[in-house]
Amino acid sequence: MMMQFPPAGGNQLASIMMVEECEINTEGSYLFLEVDSTEQSGQVLLSAFIQRIVDTENNVHILCYENPIAIVKSRIYGPNIHKIQFHDAFYDHKGWFKAGDKEAKETETRNDLLTILQNVKSSSTSGSVVIIDSLSPLILNTGFCESYRQLHMLLNSAQSFFGLTVSRLVCLVHEDVLPNSSCSLPQLHHMATTLLKVSAPVRANPIVHITHVKPGGKVLSQREWYTVSGDNSVTSGELTSADLMAVSRPSESLPEDLTTFKLGLGEEEKQARSRLVLPYLRVDSGGGDVGSKVFYEPDAADDWDEEDPDDDLDV
Numbered sequence: 319m320m321m322q323f324p325p326a327g328g329n330q331l332a333s334i335m336m337v338e339e340c341e342i343n344t345e346g347s348y349l350f351l352e353v354d355s356t357e358q359s360g361q362v363l364l365s366a367f368i369q370r371i372v373d374t375e376n377n378v379h380i381l382c383y384e385n386p387i388a389i390v391k392s393r394i395y396g397p398n399i400h401k402i403q404f405h406d407a408f409y410d411h412k413g414w415f416k417a418g419d420k421e422a423k424e425t426e427t428r429n430d431l432l433t434i435l436q437n438v439k440s441s442s443t444s445g446s447v448v449i450i451d452s453l454s455p456l457i458l459n460t461g462f463c464e465s466y467r468q469l470h471m472l473l474n475s476a477q478s479f480f481g482l483t484v485s486r487l488v489c490l491v492h493e494d495v496l497p498n499s500s501c502s503l504p505q506l507h508h509m510a511t512t513l514l515k516v517s518a519p520v521r522a523n524p525i526v527h528i529t530h531v532k533p534g535g536k537v538l539s540q541r542e543w544y545t546v547s548g549d550n551s552v553t554s555g556e557l558t559s560a561d562l563m564a565v566s567r568p569s570e571s572l573p574e575d576l577t578t579f580k581l582g583l584g585e586e587e588k589q590a591r592s593r594l595v596l597p598y599l600r601v602d603s604g605g606g607d608v609g610s611k612v613f614y615e616p617d618a619a620d621d622w623d624e625e626d627p628d629d630d631l632d633v
Contacts, residue, residue, distance in 0.1 A: 348485065348486045348487070348511050348512075349469075349473055349486075349487045349489070349509055349510045349511050349512070350367070350486065350487070350488045350489070350510070350511070350512045350514075351489050351490075351491065351506060351507070351509075351510035351512070351513050351514070352364055352367075352488075352489070352490045352491070352513075352514045352515075352516070353490075353491055353492075353493050353503070353506075353507075353513065353514070353515040353516070354490065354491075354492060354493070354515075354516050355492065355493050355494045355517075356492075356494055357517065357518045358516045358517050358518050358519070358524050358525075359516075360490055360514070360516045361393075361490070362546045363514070363516060363526070363544065363546060363552070364451070364488075364490045365393040365394070365546075365550055366546045366550040366551070366552050367488065368380070368393070368394060368449055368488070369394055369395065369396070369550035370550075371447050371449070371486075371488070372394060372396065372398045372399065372401060372402060373396060373398055375401070375447050376401055377401070377445070377446035377447065378401055378402045378403070378446070378447050378449065379402070379403045379405060379435075379438065379446055379447070379448045379449065379482075380402055380403070380404050380405065380449045380450075380451065381405045381407055381431070381434055381448065381449065381450045381451070382404060382405065382406055382407055382408050382451050383407045383408060383429075383450060383451060383452050383453075383454075383455040383456050384408065384451050384452035384454065384455050385408060385451055385452075386406075386408050386409070387404045387406055387408070390404065390451060391404070393550075394550075395549060395550060403438070405434050405438075407429040407434060407455075407456075408455075410429065429459075430456065430460050430464070430465075430468060431450075431456065431465070431468045431469065431472065432468045432471070432472070435448070435472070435482055435484075438482050445483050445484065445485025445486070446482055446483060446484055446485065447484075447485065447486045447487075447488065448472070448484050448486070448487050448488070449487075449488040449489075450487070450488070450489045450490070451490060452489075452490050452491065452492065453465065453489050453490065453491040453506075454491055454492045454495050454496065457491075457496060457497070457502075458495070458497070462496070462497060462498075462502045466502075466505060466506075466509075469487070469509065470509065472484055472487060473487060473509065491503075491506060507529075511530070511531050512528075512529070512530045512531070513528075513529040513530075514526050514527070514528055514529075515527040515529075520543065520557070521543075523543035523544065523545055524543065524544060524545075525541060525542070525543055525544075525557070526541070526542055526543075526544050526554070527539075527540075527541050528540050528541070528542065540556075541557050542554045542555060542556055542557060543555055543557060
């Protein structure tokens with residue numbers, strides 16, 4: 319079974335998001351990680367990926383940490399939405415309301431990853447897909463070390479975990495809100511089998527940097543533009559050489575509203591500057607090439623000493 323995106327002209331984004339069962343590590347699970355930032359949201363692309371999972375998989379669990387369940391549901395279309403088991407970690411993300419319930423067990427007052435999955439009742443023997451709408455609230459509330467430990471346990475569990483067999487884990491993370499992101503983000507990258515990093519649009523289309531690790535260790539890496547239509551279908555294509563230069567080298571022009579005065583020069587001002595003769599420059603009016611010259615203007619206070627006490631000068 320595979321997740322099939324609509325054909326997009328031989329591009330890599332569609333093919334890299336078709337995850338065949340033979341590519342899943344038999345000793346653990348497959349992690350699909352999408353990274354976004356304030357300059358470009360990855361929620362639309364994640365919704366498109368969720369749509370394809372729902373259309374092809376039977377056992378799907380969505381953990382809603384960043385958005386209410388109603389909002390996540392509104393982004394999924396088609397008759398297969400009943401396949402999804404939604405888990406609300408948004409309303410009581412710290413477990414405070416459950417903690418006030420005397421009949422609630424102590425483990426039920428936590429909303430970390432393992433606690434939620436521990437309470438899942440699954441009778442299916444096939445692998446389930448677990449989707450986390452955003453890892454950022456989980457990391458901020460639980461801590462990066464604990465969140466990383468739980469992700470690692472879930473991905474490296476060859477057998478069922480609390481009766482739930484996880485074959486794939488799909489996550490979104492906001493890189494600019496992670497604590498100490500320069501250290502924590504590379505660790506998440508290393509854990510992922512497929513990494514999508516979205517960036518600001520170039521020529522009206524956002525950019526995605528794809529990194530996919532094959533089972534044999536081969537790494538596929540490519541940058542593409544993409545668009546997501548209203549029905550969550552994805553279209554993408556290769557970047558041109560001009561687009562790649564624009565991505566790798568941002569514009570060096572100064573913002574127009576940086577200051578209240580003009581920093582640059584107009585064409586007339588540039589011409590006037592080129593015609594200006596500075597006082598320390600001498601204009602040669604003579605004809606022909608006479609070589610270098612030394613110009614000296616005697617001064618009234620000059621001390622002319624014409625004597626040669628050592629008799630070593632040709633005076």
